[in-house]
Amino acid sequence: MVMSFFRKGPTGLEHVVSKSVGMLGDARHSFDLATLALLTETPPASVDSDIRATDQRINHSEQELRAELVVHVAVQGTADIGSVLGLILLLKKIERIGDQAKNVLDLAESGVRLANEDDTPAMLEERELISTMFGEAAELLAEPDAEQLEDFGRRVDHLLAEHQGKIEAYLHSDRPGHEVVPRAIYYRYLKRIVANLLGIVRTASDPLPTLDYLDDGATDTDD
Amino acid sequence: MAGPVVEQSSHGRRLPFEIPTPVRAALVVGFIYLFLVGVSSLEKGIKIMGEDTQERLFSSVSNPIAGLCVGVLGTVLVQSSSASTSVIVGLVATKGISVDDAVPMIMGANIGTTVTNTLVSLGHVRQSAEFARAFAAATVHDFFNVMAVAVLLPLELVTGVVSGIAKGISEVLVGSAGSEWKSPVKEWVKKPVEWIVDLWDAVGLNGNVQGTIVVLTGLAIVLGALTLITKNMRRLVADRVERSVNNVLGKGSGAVAMLLGLVITIAVQSSSITTSILIPLSAAGVLSLRNAYPVTLGANVGTTITALLAALAASVPEALTIALTHTTFNIMGILFLYVPPFVRDLPVLGSQRLADIAVRQRTWAVGYVMGVFIVLPLVGVALLR
Numbered sequence: 001m002v003m004s005f006f007r008k009g010p011t012g013l014e015h016v017v018s019k020s021v022g023m024l025g026d027a028r029h030s031f032d033l034a035t036l037a038l039l040t041e042t043p044p045a046s047v048d049s050d051i052r053a054t055d056q057r058i059n060h061s062e063q064e065l066r067a068e069l070v071v072h073v074a075v076q077g078t079a080d081i082g083s084v085l086g087l088i089l090l091l092k093k094i095e096r097i098g099d100q101a102k103n104v105l106d107l108a109e110s111g112v113r114l115a116n117e118d119d120t121p122a123m124l125e126e127r128e129l130i131s132t133m134f135g136e137a138a139e140l141l142a143e144p145d146a147e148q149l150e151d152f153g154r155r156v157d158h159l160l161a162e163h164q165g166k167i168e169a170y171l172h173s174d175r176p177g178h179e180v181v182p183r184a185i186y187y188r189y190l191k192r193i194v195a196n197l198l199g200i201v202r203t204a205s206d207p208l209p210t211l212d213y214l215d216d217g218a219t220d221t222d223d
Numbered sequence: 224m225a226g227p228v229v230e231q232s233s234h235g236r237r238l239p240f241e242i243p244t245p246v247r248a249a250l251v252v253g254f255i256y257l258f259l260v261g262v263s264s265l266e267k268g269i270k271i272m273g274e275d276t277q278e279r280l281f282s283s284v285s286n287p288i289a290g291l292c293v294g295v296l297g298t299v300l301v302q303s304s305s306a307s308t309s310v311i312v313g314l315v316a317t318k319g320i321s322v323d324d325a326v327p328m329i330m331g332a333n334i335g336t337t338v339t340n341t342l343v344s345l346g347h348v349r350q351s352a353e354f355a356r357a358f359a360a361a362t363v364h365d366f367f368n369v370m371a372v373a374v375l376l377p378l379e380l381v382t383g384v385v386s387g388i389a390k391g392i393s394e395v396l397v398g399s400a401g402s403e404w405k406s407p408v409k410e411w412v413k414k415p416v417e418w419i420v421d422l423w424d425a426v427g428l429n430g431n432v433q434g435t436i437v438v439l440t441g442l443a444i445v446l447g448a449l450t451l452i453t454k455n456m457r458r459l460v461a462d463r464v465e466r467s468v469n470n471v472l473g474k475g476s477g478a479v480a481m482l483l484g485l486v487i488t489i490a491v492q493s494s495s496i497t498t499s500i501l502i503p504l505s506a507a508g509v510l511s512l513r514n515a516y517p518v519t520l521g522a523n524v525g526t527t528i529t530a531l532l533a534a535l536a537a538s539v540p541e542a543l544t545i546a547l548t549h550t551t552f553n554i555m556g557i558l559f560l561y562v563p564p565f566v567r568d569l570p571v572l573g574s575q576r577l578a579d580i581a582v583r584q585r586t587w588a589v590g591y592v593m594g595v596f597i598v599l600p601l602v603g604v605a606l607l608r
Contacts, residue, residue: 011462011465012462012465012469015466067469067509068469070503070507070509071465071468071504071509073503074500074501074502074503074504075464075465075468075500
């Protein structure tokens with residue numbers, strides 16, 4: 001272990017970013033499994049232990065990386081303090097996505113089944129889209145690119161507006177409660193997951209004080 | 224990431240000016256040479272003063288407790304045991320101070336050097352929980368070093384065992400006391416030291432005044448060079464330090480943590496840097512007191528490398544003996560106070576108790592620093608010189 005002093009390796013923040021990408025991969029795994037349990041015939045019990053173990057792994061990584069960020073400031077000084085605080089927020093967002101995936105699983109475990117419904121194909125399509133966005137977010141986190149980030153932001157904003165529209169429609173729907181309530185809750189979780197994905201990639205470019213806010217800090221992203 | 228970042232280039236931000244690593248490494252080599260010139264200048268300046276002046280100057284440290292207090296005060300003043308022990312090595316090289324008289328000063332330097340991280344811990348004074356952890360992590364070093372002196376100074380005075388071991392090693396390496404050791408480093412630094420003496424000669428100084436000015440010049444060079452070595456080495460090895468701290472802390476055994484403290488301190492040439500890094504980690508709860516403690520012990524041993532380096536610029540085996548005494552003292556301290564499990568926790572318990580008191584009554588923390596590092600040593604010197 002002490003020999004690591006003499007070996008070359010990634011520097012502190014690079015290591016945290018690369019581990020964050022791994023955490024995001026774990027969060028995607030949880031999301032994929034949880035939505036599978038809700039939207040298909042997959043029994044929730046069959047994915048429960050995997051999702052909870054993945055969540056534990058995400059939580060453990062968050063704690064470990066927080067410690068590494070403190071070590072970074074203690075050793076390197078405060079020059080990177082903005083990055084360090086940004087990364088702390090980023091880690092929390094990934095951890096929250098893990099929790100939100102767990103919430104989706106809880107919904108499935110409470111008896112809600114959205115498989116074989118009229119809107120199931122659309123929801124599965126949306127699930128695929130969001131799962132792909134996890135990959136895009138991971139790429140942007142590892143290699144920030146201003147143009148791709150802007151494009152990603154545009155698509156996320158569109159999706160968030162769509163989700164909000166659906167939630168409001170369910171809230172005012174005349175359909176029975178057992179149909180609209182689970183859908184409203186599900187879309188609320190999706191909205192938060194997608195908003196957190198946007199927050200993750202924006203930590204690479206946005207100024208720290210207005211991170212998670214839009215319009216130069218005037219609008220809360222409500223994630 | 225938000226704000227200024229290390230990976231600025233990958234995030235499209237402008238990199239600040241950075242000295243290239245090879246240039247910085249070359250600078251460090253230059254500063255080490257300068258440091259050796261400084262140590263040699265100290266020796267030269269004392270020699271210029273003449274034996275009568277030397278006798279008057281150093282008679283006050285013949286009392287071991289006074290010597291101990293001088294070691295504490297001198298180190299607190301320059302905030303670096305590397306600097307103070309290098310000066311002591313320089314003084315021993317002139318034979319103005321005997322090895323026996325210098326041993327308590329070296330032990331005092333070990334206590335004095337802990338003031339830096341204790342002062343760093345006071346920066347957390349406004350947050351009770353943080354302060355308790357930070358202050359305990361800082362004072363565990365104080366407790367250990369004071370306990371080491373309490374055990375090993377009487378033992379040394381009665382048996383001479385600490386300096387005896389160092390003397391044995393020194394004899395094997397460079398010859399017995401009283402002989403002249405042809406240090407190659409001494410030859411390399413001879414010319415610049417002559418230039419310093421000639422410079423003050425040219426302005427019309429001679430005798431004690433010239434000797435004093437040459438000593439002060441040497442002292443300024445030693446302090447300046449050490450500061451620059453530490454600063455540049457810290458930049459050179461910061462990434463490695465960060466990586467190894469992450470790999471070791473909280474995962475390895477006490478011996479591994481001790482080794483980490485040793486390696487980092489040798490790399491940055493300052494135990495204060497190593498121990499001060501531990502304070503924010505402890506304050507934030509990233510590092511437990513029991514994990515921080517062995518790192519400070521490794522730092523104690525690592526910091527002795529500077530005095531060993533200084534001994535290379537001296538021409539008498541006694542200089543190496545006193546430098547090795549510093550190393551021997553710290554290793555024996557670990558053997559006596561860390562290896563036996565029944566005493567290992569005493570510094571930890573002492574520092575936790577002190578931290579509890581300091582959190583309840585913040586003025587106690589300031590009083591402790593003033594008392595242990597300034598008032599007590601001053602009283603000791605005043606009464607016993």
